[in-house]
Amino acid sequence: MILEMKNIVKHFEDCKVLHDISLGVDSGEVVSIIGRSGSGKSTLLRCATFLEKIDGGSIAYKGDTVAHTPEGAKTVYAGKKEMARVRNCFGLVFQNFNLFPHYSVLKNIMDAPVNVQKRDPASVEAEAMKLLDKMGLADKASAYPFQLSGGQKQRVAIARALALNPDILFFDEPTSALDPELTQEVLKIIRQLADEKMTMVIVTHEMNFAKAVSNRVIFMDGGYIVEEGTPAEVFDDPKQERTKRFLQNYD
Amino acid sequence: MKKTVCLLLALTMMLSLAACGAPAASTEKRVFKHGFDLDYPPYSYINEDGSMGGFDVELAQAVCEHLGWEYQAVPFNWDAKDAELNAGSCDCIWSGFTINGREDDYTWTKPYSDNTQMILVKNDSGIKTLADLAGKNVGVQTATSAYDLLNDEEGQKALCDTFAGLEVYETYTIAFNDLKAGAIDAIAIDVTSGNYLISSEDGYGFLDEVLGSEQYAIGFRKGDTELRDTVEKALDDLVADGTYAKIGEKYPEIKDYLCLGK
Amino acid sequence: MSFTTMLATMSVGMLRTVGIFLLTLLGSLPLGMIIMFGRKSRLTIVSGAMKILISVIRGTPLMLQLLVWYFGPYYLFGWSIKGYRYTAIIIGFVVNYACYFAEIYRGGIEAMDKGQYEAAEILGYTKSQTFFRIILPQVIKTILPSVTNEVITLVKDTSLAFTLAYQEVFSLAKQISASETSFTPFVVAGVFYFAANYVVAFIMDRIEKSMGYYS
Numbered sequence: 001m002i003l004e005m006k007n008i009v010k011h012f013e014d015c016k017v018l019h020d021i022s023l024g025v026d027s028g029e030v031v032s033i034i035g036r037s038g039s040g041k042s043t044l045l046r047c048a049t050f051l052e053k054i055d056g057g058s059i060a061y062k063g064d065t066v067a068h069t070p071e072g073a074k075t076v077y078a079g080k081k082e083m084a085r086v087r088n089c090f091g092l093v094f095q096n097f098n099l100f101p102h103y104s105v106l107k108n109i110m111d112a113p114v115n116v117q118k119r120d121p122a123s124v125e126a127e128a129m130k131l132l133d134k135m136g137l138a139d140k141a142s143a144y145p146f147q148l149s150g151g152q153k154q155r156v157a158i159a160r161a162l163a164l165n166p167d168i169l170f171f172d173e174p175t176s177a178l179d180p181e182l183t184q185e186v187l188k189i190i191r192q193l194a195d196e197k198m199t200m201v202i203v204t205h206e207m208n209f210a211k212a213v214s215n216r217v218i219f220m221d222g223g224y225i226v227e228e229g230t231p232a233e234v235f236d237d238p239k240q241e242r243t244k245r246f247l248q249n250y251d
Numbered sequence: 252m253k254k255t256v257c258l259l260l261a262l263t264m265m266l267s268l269a270a271c272g273a274p275a276a277s278t279e280k281r282v283f284k285h286g287f288d289l290d291y292p293p294y295s296y297i298n299e300d301g302s303m304g305g306f307d308v309e310l311a312q313a314v315c316e317h318l319g320w321e322y323q324a325v326p327f328n329w330d331a332k333d334a335e336l337n338a339g340s341c342d343c344i345w346s347g348f349t350i351n352g353r354e355d356d357y358t359w360t361k362p363y364s365d366n367t368q369m370i371l372v373k374n375d376s377g378i379k380t381l382a383d384l385a386g387k388n389v390g391v392q393t394a395t396s397a398y399d400l401l402n403d404e405e406g407q408k409a410l411c412d413t414f415a416g417l418e419v420y421e422t423y424t425i426a427f428n429d430l431k432a433g434a435i436d437a438i439a440i441d442v443t444s445g446n447y448l449i450s451s452e453d454g455y456g457f458l459d460e461v462l463g464s465e466q467y468a469i470g471f472r473k474g475d476t477e478l479r480d481t482v483e484k485a486l487d488d489l490v491a492d493g494t495y496a497k498i499g500e501k502y503p504e505i506k507d508y509l510c511l512g513k
Numbered sequence: 514m515s516f517t518t519m520l521a522t523m524s525v526g527m528l529r530t531v532g533i534f535l536l537t538l539l540g541s542l543p544l545g546m547i548i549m550f551g552r553k554s555r556l557t558i559v560s561g562a563m564k565i566l567i568s569v570i571r572g573t574p575l576m577l578q579l580l581v582w583y584f585g586p587y588y589l590f591g592w593s594i595k596g597y598r599y600t601a602i603i604i605g606f607v608v609n610y611a612c613y614f615a616e617i618y619r620g621g622i623e624a625m626d627k628g629q630y631e632a633a634e635i636l637g638y639t640k641s642q643t644f645f646r647i648i649l650p651q652v653i654k655t656i657l658p659s660v661t662n663e664v665i666t667l668v669k670d671t672s673l674a675f676t677l678a679y680q681e682v683f684s685l686a687k688q689i690s691a692s693e694t695s696f697t698p699f700v701v702a703g704v705f706y707f708a709a710n711y712v713v714a715f716i717m718d719r720i721e722k723s724m725g726y727y728s
Contacts, residue, residue: 051631087637098632101727102650112636115646144727164636330687334696390678393688418598419688420678425580429678432587434594 002027002062002089002168002199003048009056010040010047017043019223020057025168028197032210032231035220036246041203044220045172048201049092050083061089062167088117091161095173097153099145099160105132106141109160117164124163131159135189151182155189162193169193171202187213207250211235219243280321285311286341289326290422293447293502294347294467306502307345310363313494314485329394336472343482345469347441349396352403357470360483363495364443365508368397368462371438371445373430374454378437381460385413387436390426393419397439400463407462423448430455446504466510486511514693522689523698526682527705533606533671533681534709538664540607545614549622552615563615570612576676579605583677602674606667613663621656622648654724661717668709682706 003025010018017040025031033041046052048059054075058068066078066086077083099108109128113119132138135155145153154174161169171190175183187209193200194213204210210217210231217234219227219242227234227243238244287295287307295305303324315322325341332344349366350359370389372378378387389411391398398419401411411417418435420426427448429435438445439462449455471479489495490512499506514522551563570578583601586592594601625648633643672683680688686702689695 049635051634084637087635090635092635094628094632096628098626098628100629100632100647102654102724111646112638115642116637146728160636330690393684398688418678419680419684421675421684425676425678428584429594432584432594434587434596434598 001025001060003201004060005044005048005057006059007057008044008047008054008059010043010052011055017223018047018054021220021223021225022057023048023218023225025199025201027167027199029199029216030194030214031201031216031218032214033201033203033218033220034205034207034210034246035226039220040223041220042172045092045170045201045203049090049170050077050087051092053077061086088164089167090170091164091166091168092170092172093154093157093161093174095176097145097150097157097177099153099157101145103144104141105137105143105145105148105156108145108156109163112160113163128159128163131162132156134192135159136185149182150178151185154178154186158186158189158193168199168201171200171204173203173205175204175206207235207247219246221246280319282323283311283315283318283320284323284325284341284343286325286327286332286335286344287346288329288332290424291329291347291444293443293504295326306364306498306505307347309498309501310486310489310495311345313489313498314482317485317488317494318481336470342475342478343469343471347443347467348470349465350468350470351396351465352399353470356473358473358475358479359471360469360479360486361511362466362468363486363509363511364467364505365464365510366396366467367442367464368400368439369442369445369457370460370462371430371440371449371455371457372436374456376436378458380458381410381462382413384410384437386415388416388418388434389414389437389439390418390420390429390435391439392423392426393421395441396465397441397462401439410462443505443508450504514689516697519689519693519698520701523682523685523701523705526680526685527709529674529679530668530671530681530683530705531709533602533674533679534668536603537606537610537667537671540603541610541614544607544611545618548611548615549618552619553622567612567615570609571616575605575609575670576673578609579673579676582608598677598679602677602679606670606674610663610667614660617656617659617663618652620659621652624655625652657717657721657724661714661721664713664717665710668713669706 001024005023008018008021021044035041043052047054054067056069058065066082067075069075103111106128110124113124114121132141137152137155175186191213214231217231218225219234221242227238227240238247289295289297293305294307297303312322327335335341336344350362378384391401400406401417402408423440423444426438430438445457469482495511499509548563551559554560579602582605583594587594629647630643633647671681674681675684682705683702686698689698
């Protein structure tokens with residue numbers, strides 16, 4: 001199992017946003033998390049990527065537990081070195097891309113492999129160009145982010161995440177900031193990655209896409225996992241009343 | 252359009268300025284605008300309570316009272332004295348103002364005070380003569396007669412060249428702080444100002460040798476003889492009725508140097 | 514005094530002005546960064562001390578600060594201040610401008626999008642890599658106009674060095690003007706300052722343009 005989150009609890013001030021959530025992701029699996037805004041799905045992703053600290057439960061990557069909560073105590077995270085090593089396991093694609101505006105497209109992709117992973121620049125560049133080619137952006141290598149459309153920016157962001165060779169890739173509403181016509185070009189890339197057996201967890205509002213691409217779908221509401229199953233189970237035959245109501249609104 | 256507006260504005264401003272400059276009605280008191288350096292004790296300075304004071308200020312006030320004029324203080328930055336006088340913001344420069352070297356630049360009254368420029372040192376400095384100043388650091392206030400003297404080829408430029416350095420200050424107060432702190436070795440200063448500086452400090456004195464001497468008078472705009480004559484006459488009256496000497500008594504640093512009526 | 518003599522004397526003064534200007538920039542730009550980090554420190558003692566420093570420096574006239582830096586050692590500790598004049602002037606200017614720069618840096622850093630930090634964190638950048646590779650270059654671009662303003666003010670503020678009897682160009686202009694009863698030295702000083710600021714504006718504009726490749 002690549003990611004294993006157990007009994008995750010998260011508060012913001014006095015507000016409990018995640019109630020005892022458990023999520024495991026196997027290698028090659030594509031998991032979609034759906035739910036309305038404020039249901040806690042993005043927070044879950046941010047907890048998995050350490051952008052938010054959990055208040056209860058445990059997180060393990062590839063069998064190594066990096067955060068756990070002893071009985072009646074605060075959550076303990078692993079040391080700096082261990083955290084840095086584990087960070088290497090995953091990548092995250094943001095809703096707002098968060099490309100570095102002062103770097104060219106190529107440098108955005110190459111900078112972390114070269115300066116963080118200390119890899120050889122020449123081979124990183126070759127790999128980055130291959131990734132850009134795959135994204136259909138080979139001609140944009142020397143462009144700057146402000147010269148790109150939203151869809152292009154998001155494809156660069158995906159290439160940037162992939163360049164570090166992660167074991168699992170998280171997507172936090174990757175198409176929410178995009179116009180409908182640009183959404184498709186990004187979804188196409190994610191679908192392609194799914195075909196290549198990339199392990200992915202995708203928070204999304206694109207129901208048809210989630211249905212088509214995922215092995216498993218999780219519906220969250222109010223900080224709880226309400227329903228979980230194959231796309232066929234969740235979309236075509238939901239058991240829970242809340243899931244039904246949510247899906248009806250999307251038709 | 253914009254230009255027209257600008258022109259109109261400029262015109263309005265000029266008109267209002269002209270209105271201000273118009274002669275006051277004859278029933279009003281004549282206003283005497285006394286221009287002086289507000290940091291030049293004991294001739295002119297700011298009192299501890301914030302009011303203006305000094306020998307020149309008191310004497311000018313006495314002149315106004317004598318003539319039935321209204322006294323108006325115009326304290327200014329000493330560097331800007333000529334601009335102030337020429338612009339008409341004051342009627343005269345009257346602030347320990349040296350005649351020597353400026354004889355032809357202003358319309359002068361006769362001198363009311365003698366003054367000498369001397370060297371102020373710490374008593375234990377070992378400096379006894381002007382020659383001892385060779386290789387020493389000497390301080391002076393900018394735009395004063397001591398400063399002019401040290402920069403004048405016909406004055407004490409030769410002596411000045413023997414100094415290790417001449418530090419030029421904005422005020423003597425800071426120069427004196429530097430002397431106290433030992434950053435400089437001596438100060439070239441008017442004896443009256445120097446007396447004032449050391450009046451509340453022990454351990455300081457002047458060299459016996461004099462740097463130069465000069466006289467103070469009141470400088471009016473060149474050609475303004477009528478005003479000069481009126482003020483000069485009033486001064487004579489004040490000497491005669493003893494007011495001049497009485498004011499002088501309040502300033503022990505300078506009373507020995509007052510020269511009117513002698 | 515002939516016009517050429519005056520020009521020569523004032524040129525020497527202008528060189529001294531430029532000297533103060535360059536040394537102040539050299540010291541205050543990095544010191545401002547250190548003060549800013551202190552100000553943002555999680556140690557309340559450090560951030561509190563920096564906060565007080567900044568408010569004192571910004572709340573008092575530079576002229577007063579120069580007097581305190583120069584005479585302070587003598588009056589507080591009785592130390593000799595002989596030969597310390599120029600050092601005091603530079604310390605006074607550097608600390609004063611560093612505090613203003615610190616606040617400009619802070620404004621620039623706090624205006625940065627949180628997403629940039631998060632992206633860097635996810636990609637595995639260390640804290641210092643994040644700051645120097647990702648944040649700082651962008652901050653410099655946003656704060657450049659405010660820095661230019663401050664630098665131009667500095668050119669003019671150098672005249673305050675005369676408080677400590679340092680004869681830079683403006684005090685020389687005042688002295689020559691007083692002894693020659695002429696306004697010309699001020700005009701010359703004005704031309705010198707304007708020329709200096711013209712060069713400053715030109716250089717800053719070049720730097721701004723060099724960062725204009727992205728928006």
